[in-house]
Amino acid sequence: MKIFFSQAPRVSTSLIFAIVLLMSFNGIAAESLPQVKDQMVCHAGKVLTVLNKNYSKKSLTCMKRSTQDTHNYNNLADVYSEGWFVVDINNSDTWVFNK
Numbered sequence: 355m356k357i358f359f360s361q362a363p364r365v366s367t368s369l370i371f372a373i374v375l376l377m378s379f380n381g382i383a384a385e386s387l388p389q390v391k392d393q394m395v396c397h398a399g400k401v402l403t404v405l406n407k408n409y410s411k412k413s414l415t416c417m418k419r420s421t422q423d424t425h426n427y428n429n430l431a432d433v434y435s436e437g438w439f440v441v442d443i444n445n446s447d448t449w450v451f452n453k
Contacts, residue, residue, distance in 0.1 A: 393419040394438060396449040407431040
């Protein structure tokens with residue numbers, strides 16, 4: 355028991371330092387991340403057609419979170435040209451974009 359109490363000030367100081375350090379890193383990370391204005395979820399028929407910039411059929415069906423409107427795109431180049439960037443891909447047919 356004496357050992358625990360003799361180490362307690364050292365442990366609490368180290369714990370406080372670790373918490374402050376993590377909070378400072380969290381602040382730096384939060385400042386460096388772009389602010390998300392909108393999100394869009396897209397469902398693709400086939401990945402190869404979505405990746406082909408010359409494909410002329412509407413192969414991506416997307417819904418914007420802010421407006422709940424549905425938009426159709428030919429390929430990823432069309433989506434990227436509007437300023438969207440991929441944040442997640444699920445099962446290679448569901449894509450999540452942020453703007």
